[in-house]
Every structure is written in C-alpha cells, then in structure tokens.
Amino acid sequence: MTLKINVNHLNLFYGNKQALFDVSLGFPEFQTTALIGPSGCGKSSFLRCLNRMNDIIPNAHVDGQVLLDDKDIYAPSVDVVELRTHVGMVFQKPNPFPRSIYENVAYGPRIHSLFKSKADLDQIVEKSLVRAGLWEEVKDRLYQPATRLSGGQQQRLCIARAIAVNPEVILMDEPCSALDPIATAKVEELIDELRERFTIVIVTHNLQQAARVSQQTAFFHSGYLVEAGETGALFTIPQDARTQGYITGRYG
Amino acid sequence: MRFLWVERCVRLFFLLCAFGSVAVTIGIVASLIGEALRFFSRVSPIDFLFGLTWAPYTLPTGEVSGFGAIPLFTGTALITLVAMAVAIPCGTMIAVYLSEYATSSVRQIFKPLLETLAGIPTLVYGFFAATTLAPILREIAGFFQISIASESALNAGLVMGIMILPYMSSLCEDALHRLPTSLREGSMGLGATSSETIVRVLLPAAFPNLMAAFLLSLSRAIGETMIVVMAAGLAANLTFNPLEAVTTVTVQIVNLLTGEQEFDNAKTLAAFGLGFVLFILTLFLNILALYGIKRYKRIYG
Ligand SMILES: Nc1ncnc2c1ncn2[C@@H]1O[C@H](COP(=O)(O)OP(=O)(O)OP(=O)(O)O)[C@@H](O)[C@H]1O
Ligand SMILES: [Mg+2]
Numbered sequence: 018m019t020l021k022i023n024v025n026h027l028n029l030f031y032g033n034k035q036a037l038f039d040v041s042l043g044f045p046e047f048q049t050t051a052l053i054g055p056s057g058c059g060k061s062s063f064l065r066c067l068n069r070m071n072d073i074i075p076n077a078h079v080d081g082q083v084l085l086d087d088k089d090i091y092a093p094s095v096d097v098v099e100l101r102t103h104v105g106m107v108f109q110k111p112n113p114f115p116r117s118i119y120e121n122v123a124y125g126p127r128i129h130s131l132f133k134s135k136a137d138l139d140q141i142v143e144k145s146l147v148r149a150g151l152w153e154e155v156k157d158r159l160y161q162p163a164t165r166l167s168g169g170q171q172q173r174l175c176i177a178r179a180i181a182v183n184p185e186v187i188l189m190d191e192p193c194s195a196l197d198p199i200a201t202a203k204v205e206e207l208i209d210e211l212r213e214r215f216t217i218v219i220v221t222h223n224l225q226q227a228a229r230v231s232q233q234t235a236f237f238h239s240g241y242l243v244e245a246g247e248t249g250a251l252f253t254i255p256q257d258a259r260t261q262g263y264i265t266g267r268y269g
Numbered sequence: 270m271r272f273l274w275v276e277r278c279v280r281l282f283f284l285l286c287a288f289g290s291v292a293v294t295i296g297i298v299a300s301l302i303g304e305a306l307r308f309f310s311r312v313s314p315i316d317f318l319f320g321l322t323w324a325p326y327t328l329p330t331g332e333v334s335g336f337g338a339i340p341l342f343t344g345t346a347l348i349t350l351v352a353m354a355v356a357i358p359c360g361t362m363i364a365v366y367l368s369e370y371a372t373s374s375v376r377q378i379f380k381p382l383l384e385t386l387a388g389i390p391t392l393v394y395g396f397f398a399a400t401t402l403a404p405i406l407r408e409i410a411g412f413f414q415i416s417i418a419s420e421s422a423l424n425a426g427l428v429m430g431i432m433i434l435p436y437m438s439s440l441c442e443d444a445l446h447r448l449p450t451s452l453r454e455g456s457m458g459l460g461a462t463s464s465e466t467i468v469r470v471l472l473p474a475a476f477p478n479l480m481a482a483f484l485l486s487l488s489r490a491i492g493e494t495m496i497v498v499m500a501a502g503l504a505a506n507l508t509f510n511p512l513e514a515v516t517t518v519t520v521q522i523v524n525l526l527t528g529e530q531e532f533d534n535a536k537t538l539a540a541f542g543l544g545f546v547l548f549i550l551t552l553f554l555n556i557l558a559l560y561g562i563k564r565y566k567r568i569y570g
Contacts, residue, residue, distance in 0.1 A: 073457060075372070101460035108458070112451035115474045124469070125459040175455070182459060 027081035054237035111171035169200025344515030351426020364441030395499030444478035
C-alpha cells in the first residue's frame with residue numbers, strides 16, 4: 018500500500034498561537050481518510066495544510082514536512098498554483114461562482130489550459146458532471162446560473178469543478194454539513210465511487226459518515242493527532258481514552 | 270400614567286420629524302414641477318428638449334427664441350464621459366488594490382486618505398483645473414500642434430474624474446470587499462492565481478454592485494457645477510470635440526439665475542425646466558443603481 022501523502026512533524030501557527038502540534042500521518046493512495054474531532058481542534062487547519070490553502074491567511078506559518086508522492090510541498094521550489102491542481106478542495110459551504118453551471122466546471126480547465134478545442138472542453142465538463150452524479154439533473158440547463166441549483170446540487174457541482182482539473186487528491190471540509198439527508202447520501206455515494214481514482218481526505222462531524230465512507234480515520238484533539246488507524250478498528254477498539262470518550266459521545 | 274403620556278409625546282415628536290423631512294422633499298419637488306410647468310407653457314417642451322441653439326432671449330413682443338437645450342445636454346454628456354473615462358478604470362483599479370492586494374495596515378492608511386480627498390470642496394478642484402491643468406493641457410496640445418480652447422471639456426472632465434475618484438473607489442472597494450471569502454478560496458483552491466481570481470471571479474461577481482457605484486458616481490458628476498464653471502466655461506457650443514469649450518445644464522442654471530430677482534420671464538423659468546430634466550435624470554440613475562443592488566442581493570444574498 019503506497020502512501021499518497023505523508024505528513025511528518027507538522028506544526029501550524031496563526032501568528033504566535035499554535036494550532037497544530039507535531040502531527041504525523043500518512044494517507045494511503047485510493048483510500049478515504051476521515052478527520053474527526055471536537056470543534057476547534059484543528060481539522061480544517063490540518064486539511065488546509067495539505068494544499069497550502071493556509072498561505073492565503075496572512076500570518077499563518079507552517080513547519081514540518083508534507084510529502085506528496087515523496088516531494089515536499091513546502092519546498093521553496095514548489096509552485097503553489099501547480100500543487101493545487103494536484104490537490105483539489107471542496108469546502109464546507111457550497112461556493113459555486115456566480116456564473117453558469119458550465120462555466121463553473123470549465124473554470125479550472127480554462128485557467129490551466131487543459132483542453133485543445135471547444136469540443137474537448139465540452140467533453141471535460143460532461144465527464145466531470147457525470148462523475149459527480151449531476152449530469153442527468155443539469156444537462157438541459159448547463160448555461161443557467163449555478164446559484165439557482167439546490168444546496169446539494171451546488172455541492173456536487175463544486176465536486177465536479179474540483180475533479181475537472183483531474184487532481185490526484187481531493188480534500189473535503191465537512192462537505193455535507195449544509196445538506197439534507199438525501200443530498201448527503203448522494204454525496205457519500207459519490208465519495209465512495211471517486212475513491213477508485215482519487216485519494217480523498219474528508220473532515221466530518223458525523224461519526225456515522227466517517228464510518229461509512231472512510232477506510233482510515235484520524236482523531237484530533239486540541240491541535241494534537243491523538244490516534245489514527247483503520248476505521249473499523251478505531252471505532253470498535255479505540256486505543257486512547259479521549260478517542261473513546263469522543264466516539265461514545267461523552268464530549269464533543 | 271405619566272410615562273404613557275411622555276411616550277406618546279415622544280412618539281408624536283419623532284413622527285413629526287419623519288413627516289417633516291418627507292413633506293419638505295415633496296414640497297421641493299412640487300415647486301420644481303410647478304415652475305417647470307409654467308416654463309413649458311411659454312416654451313414648447315419639444316423646442317426645449319430638441320432645439321439645437323441655446324441663446325435664451327425673449328423678444329419685446331413676448332416671443333421666445335434660443336431655448337434649445339441640446340447643446341447643454343451634449344456638453345454635460347461630453348464632460349461626464351471624460352470624467353467617467355478617468356474614474357471608472359482608475360476607481361476600479363484602486364479598489365482592486367485596496368481590497369485584494371493591500372495589507373491591512375496599508376488599507377488603514379489609504380482609506381481615510383481617500384475619504385479626506387472626498388471632503389475637499391469642489392471649488393478647489395475648479396481652481397486646480399483652471400490654474401494648473403489648463404496650462405499643462407495647452408502645452409501638450411501645442412506640442413502636437415493642435416488647438417485647444419483655454420476652457421475645454423477635456424480639462425473639466427479630467428478634474429471632475431479626479432473629484433469623483435475617491436467616492437467611486439470607496440464604493441467599488443466596498444463592493445469587492447463584501448464578496449464572501451469562500452469565492453476567493455474556491456478559485457484559489459482550483460489553482461488560480463490572485464489575478465485570475467480577481468478578473469474571472471471577483472469582478473464578475475461584484476459587477477452589479479460596481480455598476481451601482483458607477484451610476485451613483487455618474488449622477489454626482491452630472492450634478493457638479495463649480496468645476497465646470499471654472500474649467501469649461503459658458504459657451505453653449507454643440508460639439509463632440511472635448512478640446513472645445515462647452516457648457517453644462519448646471520452651469521446654465523446658475524447663469525440664468527444670477528442677477529435676476531423676478532421669476533416671471535421665460536429666461537429665469539428656463540432654469541426650472543433644466544432643473545427638472547436634471548432631477549429626472551439623476552433620480553433615474555439612482556433608482557437604477559438601487560435596483561441593481563437589490564437584484565444582486567436577491568441572487569447571491
Ligand atoms: N485564520 C485563523 N487565524 C487565527 N486562528 C485561527 C484561524 N483559523 C483557525 N484558527 C484557530 O485554530 C484552531 C483550529 O481551528 P480549525 O478551524 O482548524 O478547527 P476545526 O477542527 O476545523 O473546527 P470545526 O469543527 O469547528 O470546523 C481554532 O482554535 C481556531 O480558533
Ligand atoms: Mg472546520
């Protein structure tokens with residue numbers, strides 16, 4: 018089993034406040050890893066270290082190593098823009114651009130010139146929407162504003178938008194927290210299918226969801242990685258008292 | 270019981286305040302319309318709105334001539350066009366810099382500075398146009414062997430553009446800054462650079478609000494008087510050449526009214542006719558701007 022991403026001794030600071038402490042964790046290729054833990058424990062912060070989204074925050078500072086295919090993404094020679102085409106991201110709140118459905122999906126391919134002709138681009142858009150399970154619902158209104166879709170459709174559109182640039186890893190930060198149970202089920206099903214081609218990291222507050230979609234689970238607590246392991250094992254026989262407390266609902 | 274009384278009085282008082290301001294506004298509009306109607310009973314609206322010569326004059330017989338306002342409209346349009354050509358690109362770029370690139374400390378210095386600039390009396394801008402910019406433009410024109418009027422639409426328009434720049438860039442900055450961070454993150458997360466994010470996502474998303482900012486600035490430029498009096502002059506030329514002297518609606522209103530006491534001849538009443546047109550125009554622009562913002566909120570709010 019190869020590790021797609023390997024994080025070694027990662028520390029994250031916002032100004033002089035430390036948010037992550039010495040986190041080391043490997044992400045197996047073509048598996049889904051769930052990050053769980055109480056609110057404010059640093060799950061989102063950790064996720065954003067994996068595609069250097071924290072670079073956007075003015076005073077955020079990272080030390081340690083994040084290896085993507087054995088190359089350190091924090092090395093000075095790395096092109097952040099390029100990196101983000103390999104490591105895509107889906108956010109907590111659906112955030113389609115206020116443009117048409119088609120343009121939303123075509124956005125990534127356009128900025129990275131991933132197509133040769135208009136037909137080529139049409140193909141990419143269709144393929145991405147099919148993979149995101151949205152094609153049937155939107156194929157007749159590709160040129161309508163994306164903001165008119167329902168929340169669940171918008172979130173799947175954001176997933177389509179992310180896979181249109183053909184990444185290797187997809188990061189998802191609570192992708193279902195704004196969705197109803199039916200839309201959630203659809204997205205979960207999608208995550209399971211996407212695993213064939215992508216390595217997925219998902220932050221979730223829903224423990225059943227973590228159990229359903231992931232093969233590996235990591236439990237965070239106040240900036241520390243407490244415990245990580247095979248999902249079934251972590252939920253049935255947690256090694257740490259804090260993990261046990263969290264998954265049995267004693268706090269969180 | 271005593272408190273109830275006080276409450277009632279207080280309430281009545283504030284009600285009167287609110288009514289008062291509305292009543293005054295209605296009164297102003299009514300008097301404007303009344304006087305404008307008196308004017309249009311002497312000069313036909315068709316002649317006024319579509320006439321090509323502005324040299325208002327009442328013959329001793331009571332006949333009127335030279336009440337064609339087209340040269341004033343074109344003059345206003347010309348100066349405003351020059352002003353917007355300066356203010357729209359500069360204002361948008363300043364806004365993009367302040368909202369997307371400037372660090373928060375830079376923004377904290379720049380924003381108050383811009384707001385101070387917005388507080389400078391327009392008379393000062395007029396001086397600047399007449400005494401500083403006019404000679405410079407003459408030099409430049411001389412160098413290229415072209416003739417430019419000492420009071421030109423270009424001169425007035427440029428300075429007017431500078432005048433509305435702080436207002437415009439402040440409105441545009443608000444429009445951009447209000448956009449949700451999630452849009453920026455969505456774009457950056459797909460590997461877009463800052464400039465791609467600005468051009469392809471943020472500016473289109475802020476477009477309705479930017480449009481509103483442009484329209485509000487436009488109606489401000491149209492209503493501006495002092496700069497034009499000092500920099501563009503009184504000559505009602507019908508021209509589209511920004512190097513010539515033109516005049517505007519506001520300037521002519523001032524011109525018609527100065528020195529006159531009686532509001533009983535066509536010439537003074539013409540000021541109300543012009544004022545009425547100006548009022549309708551700026552009202553229309555403001556409504557358009559408000560409607561734009563509302564529509565935007567309905568879609569993305
Ligand atoms: N931009 C920031 N600047 C300063 N501190 C931040 C910033 N973002 C997050 N933090 C802090 O870092 C810590 C971890 O936050 P993070 O958002 O990663 O938590 P989380 O586990 O994702 O929580 P939640 O489940 O509520 O989303 C928190 O204490 C938070 O206050
Ligand atoms: Mg979070």
